[in-house]
Amino acid sequence: MSRAAVRYAKALLSLSIDQKTAETVNGDMELIASTIAESNDLNAMLQSPVIPASAKKAVLLEVFKSADKSTQNLIDTLIANNRLDILGQVASKYNQLFDESKGVQLATVTTAVALTADLEKKVLAKAKALSGKNVEIENIVDESILGGFILRIGDIQYNASVANQLNQLKREFTLN
Numbered sequence: 001m002s003r004a005a006v007r008y009a010k011a012l013l014s015l016s017i018d019q020k021t022a023e024t025v026n027g028d029m030e031l032i033a034s035t036i037a038e039s040n041d042l043n044a045m046l047q048s049p050v051i052p053a054s055a056k057k058a059v060l061l062e063v064f065k066s067a068d069k070s071t072q073n074l075i076d077t078l079i080a081n082n083r084l085d086i087l088g089q090v091a092s093k094y095n096q097l098f099d100e101s102k103g104v105q106l107a108t109v110t111t112a113v114a115l116t117a118d119l120e121k122k123v124l125a126k127a128k129a130l131s132g133k134n135v136e137i138e139n140i141v142d143e144s145i146l147g148g149f150i151l152r153i154g155d156i157q158y159n160a161s162v163a164n165q166l167n168q169l170k171r172e173f174t175l176n
Contacts, residue, residue, distance in 0.1 A: 005089035008074065012090070013097050016070050026098045028071040029091040032064060036088035046085050053079045060087075105133045110140045110150040110161075127153055 016025040036043050045051055045059060060075050061067075078084045099106060107127040109115065115123065120137060127135040131153045145161035152158075 002086055002089060004083060005086045005093050008078070008083075008086070008090045009093035009097055012070065012074055012094055013101065016068075017101075019070065021068055021070055022098060022101075024068045025070050026095060028064065028067045029094040029098075032067075032071070033088055033091035033095060035063065036091070043088065046087060053082075053084065056084055099136070103134055105131055105135050105153060106138060107131070107135045107151060107153040108138045108140055110142050110145060110152075112141070112143050112145050112147050112162075114141055115139045123149065123151065126158075127151060130156060130158070 012025065013022065016022040036046065042059075042063070045056060057075060057079055061072065064071065074090065075084070075087070078087055078090070096106065107123075109123050109127075115137075120139070124135060124137055127137065130151075135153065145163045146166075147162035148160045148165070150157065150159045150161050150164075
């Protein structure tokens with residue numbers, strides 16, 4: 001993530017808190033981040049130096065026509081500074097900063113299969129105990145870990161995957 005994206009996100013959060021629109025703008029940023037991540041065409045358009053800024057703005061305002069005034073001002077500012085290519089990064093960082101301001105931290109749990117509701121409760125309790133904060137869980141399915149899970153909260157990582165345990169055994173046997 002670029003430093004510029006972080007700066008824009010911090011500025012937008014500060015402004016939206018002052019204007020008491022932080023919740024609304026957070027919804028806009030979640031929509032923008034997910035839409036850009038899911039749409040290769042929209043992402044390619046934003047990255048393209050050939051497409052004029054006026055065309056990009058028209059598309060964005062049409063796609064996100066219900067966006068708050070602060071969100072529209074962000075788009076205008078990014079266009080004016082020729083930085084529209086980082087809109088998705090700004091949106092993602094805004095969501096992260098907004099959650100942090102509310103005392104909520106995102107934890108990613110990588111598992112070989114999707115989490116069941118019961119297992120998700122247990123992982124949520126473990127994540128809350130590790131971080132001491134309210135935690136939201138994002139589940140990533142990666143079959144290469146074979147079994148177990150990898151829990152990542154901020155800069156803390158707890159690796160209880162079968163693949164990791166097998167690698168540790170392999171290292172022990174190789175060293176002896």
